[in-house]
């Protein structure tokens with residue numbers, strides 16, 4: 001008999017001194033630790049996290065990335081959208097069901113707190129009595145991130161200053177919160193860090209590389225999630241092929257690869273077979289893709305019993321493919337298929353198609369922004385969820401954002417007129433209707449530049465129907481959509497100068513962010529907000545409403561002087 005369990009956590013979010021890449025810095029930790037604790041539960045279980053904010057002077061929220069929050073939109077943890085930021089010394093209780101097995105993570109969703117280190121793993125196993133559609137003997141978990149030495153307040157100030165100050169490339173890539181700045185595990189074999197790290201002497205340090213103990217002749221599941229601020233990554237294990245079996249908490253048709261691309265906001269599971277003989281160690285290598293790298297690759301060690309775990313592998317580390325080999329990235333990404341086609345029986349009729357043009361823009365002359373159909377997102381002081389549920393007027397821009405962009409727009413060249421408007425307007429979706437979204441990339445402000453943007457949708461999984469180069473043409477491209485076995489995901493890449501088509505059913509009452517998962521890009525306005533089925537919702541917890549107009553109008557008490 002299946003019994004759902006409730007897992008209870010008490011977390012204090014606060015600043016800690018930490019040395020994630022051997023250099024001490026200030027980061028956001030949970031209960032004094034970085035990365036935050038791993039949540040592990042079974043499908044159907046309930047998670048309750050009491051989050052106490054002990055950051056001295058700023059609010060905080062936590063988003064459970066990939067968890068759809070059916071019936072609990074106030075637990076989605078998006079500041080200004082689903083709740084008010086939790087004030088210092090105050091507590092907010094997140095309560096939600098993890099309904100689907102898979103590899104997930106959680107992270108801050110206010111300002112750029114994710115980049116400050118506020119994240120951790122969330123892993124959901126199959127319910128008791130259920131089985132994964134593949135077998136394995138052991139499991140490794142890799143949470144990938146990138147790390148900047150400049151603090152996020154300085155980063156945010158630069159991004160919203162005129163002249164604009166770009167944050168640049170991260171100093172380090174971290175694996176489970178560990179990287180090595182200023183030295184390289186593999187010595188001069190790969191660029192960056194000419195000095196070889198003294199691994200034997202790193203025992204007990206916070207930057208000691210991750211060492212995964214494995215036995216020969218076994219199958220391991222490796223879970224990989226990326227919560228990077230900016231970097232697109234590529235992961236490979238020396239002399240071990242990988243079979244991809246899961247993406248974003250959904251099973252995929254297994255396929256074999258030598259290396260795997262992973263964009264911020266994505267997660268994968270791969271299976272590896274360990275070698276037959278007791279053998280020396282092997283490298284796990286994580287390098288930068290998609291942007292010209294200025295960050296050395298991160299490394300971990302696959303440690304075969306009985307080798308010493310810090311014994312450096314004899315074989316060379318795998319080399320990350322050329323950062324701008326987009327043909328290769330596409331061939332990986334285009335391979336993803338659902339293990340079982342799930343689209344057949346429903347969602348074949350599309351009720352609405354929204355085309356979203358992604359552009360880099362100027363605002364009021366000289367502020368650099370990203371915009372969607374020429375609207376750069378600004379979040380309102382009153383969270384949408386409470387404002388919509390209780391019908392408070394005037395808390396955000398009431399006009400409807402554009403559904404498309406001029407057909408004459410040339411996506412292959414810098415915009416003729418790069419000026420954008422800013423708005424807090426939202427797409428109101430009809431409940432239970434099927435929506436297609438075409439994400440259209442374009443040239444950035446500089447000539448011959450178009451960037452990678454991984455888009456993440458809150459509250460839903462979506463089917464990825466197709467990708468293409470250049471401008472989306474409905475007559476030609478819609479008939480080519482994959483309606484047979486499109487993969488279900490919550491984050492999908494839009495390649496430079498390309499488009500990506502997704503489909504989802506607006507079946508989750510709430511207000512949901514849909515945005516580029518690159519932290520500075522979201523900060524610069526690269527996202528939209530959708531709402532659906534608000535009238536079907538029960539009462540929003542008061543703690544989610546204690547700011548803005550929901551604070552002043554809904555929690556109004558009349559005090560009389562004594």
Ligand SMILES: O=C1O[C@H]([C@@H](O)CO)C(O)=C1O
Nearest residue numbers: 166360444445451520521524
């Ligand atoms: O948003 C961005 O700004 C810079 C560059 O376009 C302007 O400095 C960059 O690489 C981004 O991704």
